[in-house]
Amino acid sequence: MSGTTLSLASADGAGLSRLLPIQGRPAELARFSIVQITPDMAPSLLAKKRPASKRNAAAVAAYAQAMRNGEWVLNGMPIILSRNDVLLDGLQRLYACIDARTPFVTVLAENVPDDTLHTIDQQRRRSFTGVLETRGIPRPAAVAGLLSKLIRYEDGTLTRGTSTPPWSRMERALEANRTEIDTAVKFSFDHPARLLAESIRTPLSFMGLQVDRTAIRRFLDAIAHPERFDALEPGVMVRRRLVEGRSDRAVRPHATALFAICIKALNDTISGKRSDAYTWTLPTNSTRNPEPFPELVGYTGLRDTVKSNARHETEARLVRDAEAALQDPTVCAMTIETITPEVAEDYLAFNRGNRNIVQSHVAAMARDIGNGQWMFNAQPICFSRCGRLLNGQHRLSAVLEAGQPIEVVVMRGLPEEAFETYDKQAKKAPVVDEMFDDFGDKALVSATAVILWRRELKPVGQPNARPTATEVRDVISSHPELMRLRGFARKMVRYGRSSAMVYAAYRVLRDDPARGQVFLDRLETAANLPAGHVILRLRDRLIDLRKADQNTQIDEILAAWAKFRKNPGIPV
Structure with missing residues (x-):
């Protein structure tokens, strides 16, 4: 590895990296090393980040906790530096290294083409639910939701956004409370309430079963069968709120508020108390003296595990594996391979216990491959040391669907524990920064490009198809008018979603630039329009549709435009 890019020597002179011998690719192209990144080295890498790159607090916290707890796994996902020495991927891991004050071992990819940035981390996000599903745990979504809600309840963070607790924390809670969780999930799904x-019934069942099994059953029975109880029974009163919320969105409580209300009502069910009403308001930044989130009397919380000998041994083994990979090039072999459909089929035979294949994701990548837009981006297909396919099933499936080969990095010899570490953070949005450095609404233009692709370019017979990052970039390049209409959309934010407004305006002007401009001007200002004019009716209708989906808003505008174009009703 070149010493001019990054100093990877320890204080005592011991080497902390080795250049991996990569077969199948010229040495002057991408270079791969296994390195140990220390907190002192991370800032020099962060200094190479793109200006638009942002710290993701949730990702950094999760990674830092894994590093501090000795749970970090060498999983093959590289820190990526471009040919121009720009950090393309690895930002959150580097921040986590600094926060945890703990070194970690990783793959470092250098000299990767800069124009591959938009292809990095476009995979589907891997959820904790998906991990539980691959283990064969019944009702995995309910189990994951229970763990997340109760951990956040105990931490006092239920009212602070929707972040998910670190997976390691949920793992420990699941291990320590598995029997009670299984019982609560079965109880919840068997009950007719x-x-x-x-998402509320299951965690509440867990809490109630720990405190008073009779009371939680009575509470849910009253929701399911109100005719068996008096009108002031807490469960009956909660049911009344639920029924009212179904018919009137204005009185429907937020999910967090409903959880709080149910805890209050369950407390009364346990104590035999009666209340006139159950209310709790979700606090906002402007709320003065907000009501604390209620506590279930007698609930002691999820048990946490003290690390077992087996876990200590696993963590020690992972450390030894990482250290061995630093020293021995045969531990984690990397090759750059041409994956033909035949090879892809062979590799998929080792795909055991993985997530379900998402066909829309496969189809999107297959289009890139078929259109000659697949780009080598240094993210590997990964196998464990026993041969199991850990990561890459969608790319391999896309090769089969496209019927054409691709070139990728393949890494072998990784620990089995790496499987549950992939794709834990949200995928990156399509990158347009380097295309339009002077453009201020990159997220808006990307969202509008997605709408255009779905409405005009989506393959026939693929209703759930999603555009790839390359396809989004192509739309933006081919339709620069989308960028010029952001001002109109921002002025019309009261009437609809900005991306819907940009696309609708683009369609109007594309149909008839002169008459379309009159239509948009009047839609914005309502100036000099007679009573009952189609544009005035459209403005009123859009107010009613402010919370509707983008396509509904677009269809409404285009329908009014068609009427206006046929009969403007005003001088044009």
Whole structure:
């Protein structure tokens, strides 16, 4: 590895990296090393980040906790530096290294083409639910939701956004409370109180079963069968709120508020108390003296595990594996391979216990491959040391669907534990920064490009198809008018979603630039329009549709435009 890019020597002179011998690719192209990144080295890499790159607090916290707890796994996902020495991927891991004050071992890819940035981290996000599903745990979504909600309840963070607790924390809670969790999930799904959402019913069942099994059953029975109880029974009163919320969105409580209300009502069910009403308001930044989130009396919380000998041994083994990979080039072999459909089929035979294949994701990548737009981006297909396919099933499936080969990095010899570390953070949005450095609404133009692709370019017979990052970039390049219409959309934010407004305006002007401009001007200002004019009716209708989906808003505008174009009703 070149010493001019990054100093990877320890204080005592011991080497902390080795250049991996990569077969199948000229040495002057991408270079790969296994390195140990220390907190002192991370800032020099962060200094190479793109100006638009942002710290993701949730990702950094999760990575830092894994590093501090000795749970970091060498999984093959590289820190990526471009040919121009720009950090393309690895930002959150580097911040986490600094926060954790702990070194970590990783793959470092250098000299990767800069124009591959938009292809990095476009895979589907891997969820904790997906991990539980691959283990064969019944009702994995309910189990993951229970763990997340109760951990956040105990931490006092239920009212602070929707972040998910670190997976390691949920793993420990699941291990320590597995029997009780299984019991609560079965109890929740067997009970007929389906009017109460499962995301509330299941964690509440867990809490109630720990405190008073009779009371939680009575509470849910009252929701399911109100005719068996008096009108002031807490469960009956909660049911009344649920029924009212179904018919009137204005009185429907937020999910967090409903959880709080149910805890209050369950407390009364346990104590035998009666209340006139159950309310709790979700606090906002402007709320003065907000009501604390209620606590279930007698609930002691999820048990946490003290690390078992087996876990200590696993963590020690992972450390030894990482250290061995630093020293021995045979531990984690990397090759650059041409993956033909035949090879892809062979590799997929080793795909055991993985997530379900998402066909729309496969189809999107297959289009890139078929259109000659696949780009080598240094993110590997990964196998464990026993041969199991850990990561890459969608790319391999896309090769089969496209019927054409691609070139990728393949890494072998990784620990089995790496499987659950992939794709834990949200995928990156399509990158347009380097295309339009002077453009201020990159997210808006990307969202509008996605709408255009879905409405005009989506393959026939693929209703769930999604554009790839390359396809989004192509749309933006081919339709620069989208960027010029952001001002109109921002002025019309009261009437609809900005991306819907940009696309609708683009369609109007594309149909008839002169008459279309009159239509858009009047839509914005309502100036000099007679009573009952189609544009005035459209403005009123859009107010009613402010919370509707983008396509509904677009269709409404285009329908009014068609009427206006046929009969303007005003001088044009």
